[in-house]
Amino acid sequence: MDKMPSSLPSQPESAKPQAASANEAIHVLNLYQTADKIYTRSLEGFYRSLRRWTWIPMLASYFLIPWLNIDGRQAVWFDLAERKFHIFWLTLWPQDLPFLAALLIISAFGLFTITNLAGRVWCGFSCPQTVWTSIFIAVEEWFEGDRNKRIKLDAQPWSVNKLARKSAVQLCWLLISLATGLTFVGYFNPIRELVPDLLQLTIGGAALFWLLLFTALTWANAGLMREQICLYVCPYARFQSVMFDSDTLIVSYDKARGEQRGSRKVNQDPGQLGLGDCVDCTLCVQVCPTGIDIRDGLQYECISCGLCIDACNTVMDKMHYPAGLISFTTENSLEKGTRFRLLRPRLLAYFAVLVLMCSVFVYEIGSRVALEIDVVRDRNMLYRVTEGGFVENSYKLKINNMDQRDHQYSISITSDQELIYRGQSEVGVAEGEAVEMLVRLLLPIDQITETNGDVEFVVTATTEPALQNSEISRFIAPLKNRD
Amino acid sequence: MSDFWSIWISVITFVVILGSVWLLMANRKTEVKGDLAEGEIPKTGHAYDGIEEYDNPLPAWWFWMFIASAVFSLVYLLLYPGLGNYKGLLGWTQESQWQERVDSANRVLDEQYKIYAATAIDDLAADPAALRMGRRLFNNNCSLCHGIGGVGANGFPDLSDSDWLYGGSAEAIIHSITQGRQGVMPAWGAALGDRGVEDVADFVMSLSGLPFDMQRAARGASQYQMFCVSCHGRDGGGMQALGAPNLKDNIWLYNQADTSLVENIRHSIRSGRNGAMPNHGEKLRAEKIHLISAYVYSLSQTNQQP
Numbered sequence A: 001m002d003k004m005p006s007s008l009p010s011q012p013e014s015a016k017p018q019a020a021s022a023n024e025a026i027h028v029l030n031l032y033q034t035a036d037k038i039y040t041r042s043l044e045g046f047y048r049s050l051r052r053w054t055w056i057p058m059l060a061s062y063f064l065i066p067w068l069n070i071d072g073r074q075a076v077w078f079d080l081a082e083r084k085f086h087i088f089w090l091t092l093w094p095q096d097l098p099f100l101a102a103l104l105i106i107s108a109f110g111l112f113t114i115t116n117l118a119g120r121v122w123c124g125f126s127c128p129q130t131v132w133t134s135i136f137i138a139v140e141e142w143f144e145g146d147r148n149k150r151i152k153l154d155a156q157p158w159s160v161n162k163l164a165r166k167s168a169v170q171l172c173w174l175l176i177s178l179a180t181g182l183t184f185v186g187y188f189n190p191i192r193e194l195v196p197d198l199l200q201l202t203i204g205g206a207a208l209f210w211l212l213l214f215t216a217l218t219w220a221n222a223g224l225m226r227e228q229i230c231l232y233v234c235p236y237a238r239f240q241s242v243m244f245d246s247d248t249l250i251v252s253y254d255k256a257r258g259e260q261r262g263s264r265k266v267n268q269d270p271g272q273l274g275l276g277d278c279v280d281c282t283l284c285v286q287v288c289p290t291g292i293d294i295r296d297g298l299q300y301e302c303i304s305c306g307l308c309i310d311a312c313n314t315v316m317d318k319m320h321y322p323a324g325l326i327s328f329t330t331e332n333s334l335e336k337g338t339r340f341r342l343l344r345p346r347l348l349a350y351f352a353v354l355v356l357m358c359s360v361f362v363y364e365i366g367s368r369v370a371l372e373i374d375v376v377r378d379r380n381m382l383y384r385v386t387e388g389g390f391v392e393n394s395y396k397l398k399i400n401n402m403d404q405r406d407h408q409y410s411i412s413i414t415s416d417q418e419l420i421y422r423g424q425s426e427v428g429v430a431e432g433e434a435v436e437m438l439v440r441l442l443l444p445i446d447q448i449t450e451t452n453g454d455v456e457f458v459v460t461a462t463t464e465p466a467l468q469n470s471e472i473s474r475f476i477a478p479l480k481n482r483d
Numbered sequence B: 001m002s003d004f005w006s007i008w009i010s011v012i013t014f015v016v017i018l019g020s021v022w023l024l025m026a027n028r029k030t031e032v033k034g035d036l037a038e039g040e041i042p043k044t045g046h047a048y049d050g051i052e053e054y055d056n057p058l059p060a061w062w063f064w065m066f067i068a069s070a071v072f073s074l075v076y077l078l079l080y081p082g083l084g085n086y087k088g089l090l091g092w093t094q095e096s097q098w099q100e101r102v103d104s105a106n107r108v109l110d111e112q113y114k115i116y117a118a119t120a121i122d123d124l125a126a127d128p129a130a131l132r133m134g135r136r137l138f139n140n141n142c143s144l145c146h147g148i149g150g151v152g153a154n155g156f157p158d159l160s161d162s163d164w165l166y167g168g169s170a171e172a173i174i175h176s177i178t179q180g181r182q183g184v185m186p187a188w189g190a191a192l193g194d195r196g197v198e199d200v201a202d203f204v205m206s207l208s209g210l211p212f213d214m215q216r217a218a219r220g221a222s223q224y225q226m227f228c229v230s231c232h233g234r235d236g237g238g239m240q241a242l243g244a245p246n247l248k249d250n251i252w253l254y255n256q257a258d259t260s261l262v263e264n265i266r267h268s269i270r271s272g273r274n275g276a277m278p279n280h281g282e283k284l285r286a287e288k289i290h291l292i293s294a295y296v297y298s299l300s301q302t303n304q305q306p
Helices: A008-014 A047-069 A093-116 A120-123 A127-146 A145-154 A161-184 A190-200 A205-225 A227-231 A235-243 A307-318 A332-335 A345-366 B002-024 B060-079 B094-117 B128-141 B170-179 B188-205 B213-228 B261-271 B286-301
Strands: A026-030 A076-079 A082-088 A090-092 A250-253 A326-329 A371-377 A383-386 A390-401 A407-417 A420-422 A426-429 A434-444 A450-459 A464-474 B029-033 B043-049 B049-052 B181-185 B273-276
Touching: A047 A076, A047 A120, A047 A161, A047 A190, A047 B060, A082 B043, A090 A093, A093 A120, A120 A127, A120 A235, A127 A145, A127 A161, A127 A205, A127 A227, A145 B060, A161 A190, A161 A426, A190 A205, A205 A227, A250 A332, A250 A371, A307 A326, A371 A450, A371 A464, A390 A407, A390 A426, A390 A450, A407 A420, A407 A464, A426 A434, B002 B060, B029 B043, B029 B094, B094 B128, B094 B286, B128 B286, B170 B286, B188 B213, B188 B261
Parallel strands: none
Antiparallel strands: A026 B029, A076 A082, A082 A090, A250 A326, A371 A390, A383 A390, A390 A434, A407 A426, A407 A450, A420 A434, A450 A464, B043 B049, B181 B273
16 A cells, blocks of 8 residues: 655645646656654553563563573573574584574464464564664653654754753663663673673674674664664565465454544434544554554555554544454454454464474474584595504594583494404593594404494493484405415 | 776776666656646556556665665775776785785784794693694694504504604604605615515514514525615614614504515515605794694604504
8 A cells, every 4th residue: 555655745836737738737756755754652552561561571581681691601692703502501503503494494484374373463562673663662752752742843943952852862762772782792792791891891893893783773773764674674574465364363444334434523423424433533543653544454564563453442432432443353254254263274284384393393402412423534544454463444533522511421333343442432521622532443354354344433421321422434454364 | 807808897887887876866756747636646657558557656765775885886896806907995805815814813823833832842742732733733734644643554654653763752753844754765676686585575574573484584684784784784673864664673664455564575675665754844834843743742652552
């Protein structure tokens, strides 16, 4: 649905009437248009408080999680320098990247599922873009007053009063942006070092760069761009409609009940005036964070925040009409009067796939062995013959302790042949460290039965037998036995 | 790049950038005939098969992003090499960037190297951190011939035992790595004849206490005194100044596994051997050689051969 370009009122002036043909006027359309600032009116209601209660835990976890410590280190710490992601009791290494990919795919699929169920509730109730924009608007409202006052203030020429209010808003925005950026960088650089560094102005180059960048982006996204991100940048806004069906919960205006809209007094009977229930107060438009009119039907701009429902219900209440002229409902309920259908093949399929993916993910994470070993045969030679009539193969054994504590590992080999193991049989590896050791396997020449036999290296944590990994390598011996 | 291609590329680049800007500016606005009725949503005047396009204006900040990217590309082309042979104001090259990173990595390493270079080999051989570094250097530079852990191979000496061709002192090891070694065993096949070669081989076997033929060895002993003694010594103990191996310790530098030991020895006597340890003094800096030497030295200290 197109909004009227802001330049429209001025168009009659810019239209150049042509003298030659009176009805062949030409008007100029500007194909780029500066968006009007949206001043949202804030009205209390069910969905507004619901939003608040979904935001508080999310904001609290975002800001507080970096401050949690486990075993003397930050509990959630994406250590890029060491390439280790610590997530509470789990430490992911670069070779665990598939987990991250799987997590992102699952998140995306979760979003699809919830979209099929209830439309863009992610946007209205959880998206950081919405959350931070709302916080910034709350700051504006605190210093500049409600919607009408803000419109008036912006129209005024600059004054001390205006400057003071605007500066206060910008200062608050900057502080919130700084806290947001600092927390974000704190997930990558230990926050308990970062904050003192910032206060003492000894913060390092890379950390400072990212801190400034995220502060600037937060400020720009929530202060300047706001709904422009949702309308023109966010890809989800553009493809969410493919997940919709006629049973998806959407914010809808009941046209049959609302039309013919028009103003009336509380004690007048709309039926007699030939009017529907909509009093055309435009409150639903004034509260909308993306600046649309929900009465025009489902639009891609709608972020399903439910604020227009709150606004309309307030008015319906005052008019002593039943609530729900605008409500979360489905296309089928509105048009056919059927009840909301939860058990429908599409949603069930989405949900089944989601559950399946989550189960596989949890199983894989759970059965992940925090020990990696690598056996590399000596690249120089296949084998060598040592004094005393032994054939010797040498291997580089790499043991990578991916667990979160130190371990002592015992090393053993299994093979069809009676191989003699020469090398350390136990090795201690510190948390997150990798050791490399030389292992030689010997076989008396007269006992060779295979020229290319398998040998399995098994590394087991001495205190934790379940922490075990193995790798198969080769033992190569000469074909022809010597005299 | 010849001047022609340099100009060709520059011209195309500018034409594309300026052309894009022109296209952008030319399509900022459109003129539509006819008056706009009250409340009517404007149309762009584009109509195809009866389908008309509503005016759906893009946000103005998109327009400015287009402009900004054009400006960015011009500034970028001014600063960096992008237009044919033009070098850019910053004088940036891939090579200089690489060199900068190498230099900055070396600055960090130099600190550590300085400390290690000032430490005696004996002390380094007892320092696990230094040995880890030495082992990595060894594995990168030496293990191709000497094997992981310096266990050696046919023709390449085992560095983990206590038998040394040129001596196992720290100074000798550093010398071997820095200057390289040339171990030449001349070919005696012509001088000794086939029987002579077999005789000497049996005598050499006897030195290490391996099974040998008494008669041949006895004949070989006199040949040995004539041909071999000047390098390998009267009792077969070898000579480290020349790199002549000790023949008494049952450690064999040339021991092809698919032939018997005595055949290997005969081959050495008949055709000679030419062992070459390349000189690493130019390839590796002295501090690195110092660390590798410490590692190699430590091998023979801790890893006594059974």
